[in-house]
Amino acid sequence: MSTPNPGNGSPTPPSSSIPTVFFAHQRAAAEERKGAYPFRFPRDERQLGGKYSVAENSRRLLRFFYLERRLMQALGAWTLSIREFEVKLETGRHIFYHGDAARMLRERLNEQEMRLRDIDAFRDSEIDRFIDELLSANSACELLVGIHQVLGRALATAYHHHIDDTDPVTDAPTIRCLRRILTDYEPMLQWAEAAIAAYVEGGEPEPGLAVWRWHLQRLLASIGGVTGVDPRTEAPTPLRIDTKPFERGTVPLRDVRFDTFKNTGDYDTADQAERFPKDSYENLRLRFIRTQRDEVDAIEAFGTFIWDIRFKDFQSEYNLARITWDEARHTEIGHRALLACGYDPFELRNRLTGSTCRGPMEPAFAMAEINLFGEVGVLKTINNLIDTAAERNDELLRHIADFIRADERTHVRKGQGIIKVMTDLEAKPLEERTRELFTECLVSLGAFKKDMDVFTVSRDDLEHLVGE
Numbered sequence: 001m002s003t004p005n006p007g008n009g010s011p012t013p014p015s016s017s018i019p020t021v022f023f024a025h026q027r028a029a030a031e032e033r034k035g036a037y038p039f040r041f042p043r044d045e046r047q048l049g050g051k052y053s054v055a056e057n058s059r060r061l062l063r064f065f066y067l068e069r070r071l072m073q074a075l076g077a078w079t080l081s082i083r084e085f086e087v088k089l090e091t092g093r094h095i096f097y098h099g100d101a102a103r104m105l106r107e108r109l110n111e112q113e114m115r116l117r118d119i120d121a122f123r124d125s126e127i128d129r130f131i132d133e134l135l136s137a138n139s140a141c142e143l144l145v146g147i148h149q150v151l152g153r154a155l156a157t158a159y160h161h162h163i164d165d166t167d168p169v170t171d172a173p174t175i176r177c178l179r180r181i182l183t184d185y186e187p188m189l190q191w192a193e194a195a196i197a198a199y200v201e202g203g204e205p206e207p208g209l210a211v212w213r214w215h216l217q218r219l220l221a222s223i224g225g226v227t228g229v230d231p232r233t234e235a236p237t238p239l240r241i242d243t244k245p246f247e248r249g250t251v252p253l254r255d256v257r258f259d260t261f262k263n264t265g266d267y268d269t270a271d272q273a274e275r276f277p278k279d280s281y282e283n284l285r286l287r288f289i290r291t292q293r294d295e296v297d298a299i300e301a302f303g304t305f306i307w308d309i310r311f312k313d314f315q316s317e318y319n320l321a322r323i324t325w326d327e328a329r330h331t332e333i334g335h336r337a338l339l340a341c342g343y344d345p346f347e348l349r350n351r352l353t354g355s356t357c358r359g360p361m362e363p364a365f366a367m368a369e370i371n372l373f374g375e376v377g378v379l380k381t382i383n384n385l386i387d388t389a390a391e392r393n394d395e396l397l398r399h400i401a402d403f404i405r406a407d408e409r410t411h412v413r414k415g416q417g418i419i420k421v422m423t424d425l426e427a428k429p430l431e432e433r434t435r436e437l438f439t440e441c442l443v444s445l446g447a448f449k450k451d452m453d454v455f456t457v458s459r460d461d462l463e464h465l466v467g468e
C-alpha cells in the first residue's frame, strides 16, 4: 500500500473529523472507466438517513405486531355475535389480514435483534384495556367503528409515517413489509367505511356511533396512540369495561333473512320434506352445497378458538386465522353455488346445530368436533362426490369441491398441531369426551332422544348430525 497523498487531486471535504483519503490516479481511472460505461439505468433516488435506530425500529414494530395480533384475536371474539351475513364473512377475511400482518412484523422483528420467544411474550396492559373497551361495542356496527375507523385508520397512518420516516436503504425490508400490509388495509378500510354507511342508512343511529368513535379515539390518545409516543391526553371516563368486563358471546346470531334450525343436523328433517331421494347424487350434491353455505358456522368456530387460546402459541393463532378465512370462502362458495343452481340461498334453512353446541364449549372439544369429525368426515365422502360429478359432467360441483377438498386436507393437517396446543388429552379420551359433550348438547336441542341410560352418539352419527 502506498502512502496516501491527500494533496494529489481535489479531496472531498470530510463529513466528520475523519479525512477522506484517495489516490488521484485511482480516481481519474475510475472516471475514465465510468465514461466508457454505456448504460444509463434508472437512477435510484433513495438516500441514507431515517429517524430510527434498530432499537427504536424494533420498539415501534413490536407495538404494531402486538396491535395486529390483538386485532386478529379481537375480531375472533365477535364472530358468533355478528348478525349480518356480509359483515361476518368479511370479518372472517379481516381476521387473516391482521394475523398475516402480525406474522410479517414478527419476522421483521426477528431480523431486528429480537428473539421470537420475546416477541411472542410481549404484552401491553394499556393496549389490552383499549382492546377490551373496543370489544365492549353494543353492536356489530359499533365494533366496525372501533376496529376500522379508530384503530385500523390509526395503524394505516402510522405505517405510512413509518415508511416515510425510516431509512429507505438500510431498512428497506421494513418498508416492504409495511407496504404489503397496507395492500390489505386499503380495501379493508374502504369496505368498513361503506359498511358503516350502510348501517347508518339502514337505521343505525349516527350520533351514538359518533359518541363511541370519539370515546375510543380519546382512549387511544390517552395511551400515546398506536406508536405510544404521541402526547398523552386524559383518558375518558367511565369506560364500559369498568362496569362490565368484556366476555365473548356464546350464541351464534343470524340476520333476519335467515330461517334457522338446530333441532337436527339433517336438511330433509328440517325441511319436513324430501327434495330428492335420500341416497341419490342429487341429494348428496345439494347437501354438500348447503353445508358449504352453512359453514358460516365454521367462521364462528375457528374465529372463537383464536380468542379462546389467545397468547398460547402464535403459530396456532395464525393457522386458525387462515382457516377462518378459508371457511369464509367456503361460505361464499356455497352461497354462490346455490345461486348458480337456481336457488335463493335464503330460502334454504340454515343449520345452527353445530355452532349452538360449540359456542359455550371449551375450545379443545369444540375443535376436536369440527376438525376430527367435521373436516375428516368431509374428506371421507368428497372423493366419490367429485368422481360422480365428473362422470355426470356436473362442472359446478366438480370445480368447487376440488378446491374445497384441498382446503379441508390442509385444515386437517394444521388441526393436529392446534389441538396439541389446546389440550394434553390423548386422542382416545379427547374423542370420547367430545362425543359425550355433543351427545348431551344434541339431546338438549332435541336432535334425538336419549333412550338409554348410558348412551353416547357414534362418530358416524356425529359427523352426520352436526355435519360440516
Ligand SMILES: [Fe+2]
Pocket (backbone or CB within 6 Å): 295, 298, 326, 327, 330, 408
Ligand atoms: Fe370448510
Ligand SMILES: [Fe+2]
Pocket (backbone or CB within 6 Å): 298, 323, 327, 375, 407, 408, 411
Ligand atoms: Fe375446514
